Amino acid sequence: MKSLTLESFALLLTLQVVYCLMDNDLNKPHKDRYVLHKNCEAAIHKQIDEEMHASLVYATMAAHFDHNSVARQGIAKFFSDNSMEEREHAQKFIDYLNSRGARFAGFDVKMPGKSSWNKGLDAFGDALNLEKHVNNKLHHLHDIAALTCLDNHLMDFIENEFFDEQVKSIDQLTRFMSILKGMDTPMGEYLFDQQLQGKKTEL
Numbered sequence: 373m374k375s376l377t378l379e380s381f382a383l384l385l386t387l388q389v390v391y392c393l394m395d396n397d398l399n400k401p402h403k404d405r406y407v408l409h410k411n412c413e414a415a416i417h418k419q420i421d422e423e424m425h426a427s428l429v430y431a432t433m434a435a436h437f438d439h440n441s442v443a444r445q446g447i448a449k450f451f452s453d454n455s456m457e458e459r460e461h462a463q464k465f466i467d468y469l470n471s472r473g474a475r476f477a478g479f480d481v482k483m484p485g486k487s488s489w490n491k492g493l494d495a496f497g498d499a500l501n502l503e504k505h506v507n508n509k510l511h512h513l514h515d516i517a518a519l520t521c522l523d524n525h526l527m528d529f530i531e532n533e534f535f536d537e538q539v540k541s542i543d544q545l546t547r548f549m550s551i552l553k554g555m556d557t558p559m560g561e562y563l564f565d566q567q568l569q570g571k572k573t574e575l
């Protein structure tokens with residue numbers, strides 16, 4: 373009985389040591405709450421790369437639809453504006469790192485895997501999937517801020533600066549796809565493109 377008690381004590385001690393090793397500084401918020409937790413700093417860098425990837429995908433879409441063999445300037449302008457917007461999102465996160473005393477360590481951006489689309493509807497479908505992907509990554513970053521870093525300021529920043537815009541963007545692309553699906557012909561795409569250019573057309 374006595375040896376069993378000693379064994380239990382040894383086991384308890386081992387578990388405490390393991391717990392202490394696991395519960396290291398990386399799993400605790402800093403005492404100085406201004407300083408960004410290393411896990412959140414790394415997660416923000418990943419989000420910057422996601423935003424830059426989205427910017428490059430949109431720039432590629434804009435180049436395709438602006439080509440004289442495609443000539444859909446309204447769609448090209450829409451994707452070009454989106455490319456700038458995604459670049460601004462990346463910059464917002466870089467500025468945020470600086471504001472929290474962290475250093476931006478550079479880009480590691482995945483290149484777009486496609487450079488042409490058969491029709492506008494296909495590109496809007498890809499854009500919708502991209503926005504949903506970026507939205508999911510933003511929520512993941514928010515989860516890390518909430519559960520790992522216990523960083524209320526980062527959560528507040530993501531909530532105020534990104535979530536609403538992502539929902540509006542997904543909603544807009546879904547509406548565009550509904551319109552294009554309803555008139556899935558070159559003429560339908562032409563009329564839609566004219567509307568995006570701000571030219572009056574009967575749709």
Ligand SMILES: [Fe+2]
Pocket residue numbers: 423426457458461506
């Ligand atoms: Fe974005």
